[in-house]
Amino acid sequence: MVDDLYQEIILDHSKHPRNCHPMEDATRKAEGYNPLCGDKLKLFIKVEDDIVKDVSFVGSGCAISTASASLMTESLKGKTRDEALKLLEKFHDLLTTDSPVTHELGKLVVFCGVRDYPARVKCATLAWHTLKSALNGTAEPVSTE
Amino acid sequence: MSTLSRVVPTGFDVETIREDFPVLKQSIHGKPLVYLDSAATAQKPHAVVDAIRRFHEVDCANIHRGVHELSQRSTAAYEETRAKAKKFLNARTKNELIFVRGTTEGINLVASSWGRGNVKPGDEIVISALEHHSNIVPWQMLCEEREAKLRIIPMNDRGELLLEEYEKLLGPRTRMVAVSHVSNALGTINPVARIVEMAHNAGALALIDGAQAAPHMKIDVQALDADFYTFSGHKVFGPTGIGILYGKSKLLNAMPPYQGGGDMIKTVTFEKTTYADLPYKFEAGTPNIAGGIGLGAALDYVNRIGLDKIAAYEHELLVYGTEALSEIPGLRIIGTAREKAAVLSFIIEGIHPHDIGTVLDRQGIAVRTGHHCAQPVMDWFHVPATTRASMAFYNTFAELDALAAGLQKVKEIFS
Numbered sequence: 001m002v003d004d005l006y007q008e009i010i011l012d013h014s015k016h017p018r019n020c021h022p023m024e025d026a027t028r029k030a031e032g033y034n035p036l037c038g039d040k041l042k043l044f045i046k047v048e049d050d051i052v053k054d055v056s057f058v059g060s061g062c063a064i065s066t067a068s069a070s071l072m073t074e075s076l077k078g079k080t081r082d083e084a085l086k087l088l089e090k091f092h093d094l095l096t097t098d099s100p101v102t103h104e105l106g107k108l109v110v111f112c113g114v115r116d117y118p119a120r121v122k123c124a125t126l127a128w129h130t131l132k133s134a135l136n137g138t139a140e141p142v143s144t145e
Numbered sequence: 146m147s148t149l150s151r152v153v154p155t156g157f158d159v160e161t162i163r164e165d166f167p168v169l170k171q172s173i174h175g176k177p178l179v180y181l182d183s184a185a186t187a188q189k190p191h192a193v194v195d196a197i198r199r200f201h202e203v204d205c206a207n208i209h210r211g212v213h214e215l216s217q218r219s220t221a222a223y224e225e226t227r228a229k230a231k232k233f234l235n236a237r238t239k240n241e242l243i244f245v246r247g248t249t250e251g252i253n254l255v256a257s258s259w260g261r262g263n264v265k266p267g268d269e270i271v272i273s274a275l276e277h278h279s280n281i282v283p284w285q286m287l288c289e290e291r292e293a294k295l296r297i298i299p300m301n302d303r304g305e306l307l308l309e310e311y312e313k314l315l316g317p318r319t320r321m322v323a324v325s326h327v328s329n330a331l332g333t334i335n336p337v338a339r340i341v342e343m344a345h346n347a348g349a350l351a352l353i354d355g356a357q358a359a360p361h362m363k364i365d366v367q368a369l370d371a372d373f374y375t376f377s378g379h380k381v382f383g384p385t386g387i388g389i390l391y392g393k394s395k396l397l398n399a400m401p402p403y404q405g406g407g408d409m410i411k412t413v414t415f416e417k418t419t420y421a422d423l424p425y426k427f428e429a430g431t432p433n434i435a436g437g438i439g440l441g442a443a444l445d446y447v448n449r450i451g452l453d454k455i456a457a458y459e460h461e462l463l464v465y466g467t468e469a470l471s472e473i474p475g476l477r478i479i480g481t482a483r484e485k486a487a488v489l490s491f492i493i494e495g496i497h498p499h500d501i502g503t504v505l506d507r508q509g510i511a512v513r514t515g516h517h518c519a520q521p522v523m524d525w526f527h528v529p530a531t532t533r534a535s536m537a538f539y540n541t542f543a544e545l546d547a548l549a550a551g552l553q554k555v556k557e558i559f560s
Contacts, residue, residue, distance in 0.1 A: 001507070002507040006500075006558055011558070011559065038530045062500045120499070120503060
């Protein structure tokens with residue numbers, strides 16, 4: 001059922017995205033773009049002593065991409081760069097493989113329904129692709145294509 | 146549910162027609178398929194599938210190069226489609242019909258072959274604000290290469306081209322005007338006869354992108370006086386990978402070949418090659434033979450039903466669908482031209498088209514979501530994307546009711 005995809009927490013975060021604002025003192029920024037659907041996202045990160053102190057984003061997208069960006073910002077704060085990249089990997093596995101759902105993902109497990117909607121995987125991963133580019137300091141806007 | 150009056154032109158028996166389309170008889174996620182994405186690709190009737198199978202099972206051989214029976218059969222069947230396309234477009238001679246992969250290749254062929262020989266630095270190419278990327282990018286590439294200028298005919302907020310603005314764009318440097326007959330993203334039917342006439346008055350040529358017109362209305366290239374007209378097989382109920390480019394023979398004769406290879410030559414030596422006459426000059430290599438034969442069957446099928454009947458029935462669908470969608474609060478139709486094909490592009494306040502598309506899909510309803518390869522159109526209307534329900538003569542009023550009900554469900558989930 002479609003309700004498996006649009007779980008309550010996803011709908012909540014898509015309607016009321018958290019950390020959805022630009023950040024003046026960000027130490028890293030990156031832009032993400034999904035040319036298939038036109039979704040755009042700007043990500044702001046403040047990293048101090050290898051720790052993600054703050055994350056925010058602005059952009060326009062579907063419920064899945066907005067909720068994913070919102071929940072991502074919540075789950076990153078306090079993590080080291082390596083921990084953040086590890087989380088990205090786990091999140092990607094959650095969406096694209098049949099791997100068992102692990103508790104390390106926390107609230108992010110609500111996205112497990114995306115597995116059954118291959119066309120929507122890119123929506124859910126846009127923010128995370130952008131995160132990778134921000135953490136790796138890639139200058140070019142990242143594209144899901 | 147909508148309770149509008151259903152005016153169906155007499156003699157249009159949609160249920161019988163649906164029997165011809167095996168793909169429509171299936172369930173998607175437990176619901177009957179409602180296919181509203183014909184502007185992306187149209188479904189194929191039995192007649193087309195059978196013609197392609199027959200070619201592969203009975204007649205398969207290469208064309209134009211064998212004296213044996215199978216090659217002659219294949220050649221005859223493939224060339225028969227050229228004759229059908231001539232009739233379909235009302236061209237003067239068969240030689241004016243070039244087989245291409247689709248509309249995109251048709252436009253690229255003209256931009257490349259005609260453009261290189263005729264466009265000089267400072268010249269101008271005119272396109273419109275509602276073009277598909279395939280009628281933007283080839284001209285952009287040409288302009289970049291030849292240091293020419295691309296000028297854009299603007300539109301109003303209904304999605305209608307502004308002819309008085311177009312008039313101002315035309316000048317002594319205008320070489321080509323390339324516009325779509327029907328907009329894929331908005332459904333607007335452009336006044337192409339007038340557009341061609343104005344181009345000619347300015348001494349320019351005119352190319353019409355007929356991808357979205359061919360499945361829905363009668364086309365007469367002589368009446369339009371179009372210099373080039375192109376359409377895709379798969380949108381007119383034929384297979385993918387095949388299409389037609391019409392060009393006036395005088396122009397085609399003067400153009401250099403588009404690609405070199407077999408079948409497009411008269412003689413080849415290492416010093417010099419002489420090219421074949423029309424239409425083969427533009428048809429290098431073994432073509433999509435099965436596709437060409439399938440396209441012939443598709444044109445026969447459409448002619449059997451009759452494009453006048455098709456246009457009348459689809460207009461009823463459009464009127465009905467427009468009213469049904471207008472009853473949904475927060476829904477705004479993008480593209481409200483007075484002359485419009487059966488395309489309903491829309492947005493719903495606060496709900497992204499991709500979410501709409503996914504929820505509809507789970508109810509068995511196939512629509513297109515995104516920018517429809519017309520990003521400048523989306524920019525003009527200040528939307529990142531729309532949801533598009535596009536219809537064909539096999540769609541029913543009940544399916545439009547299902548769409549409206551599906552959108553109510555979308556609203557329930559996201560409200």
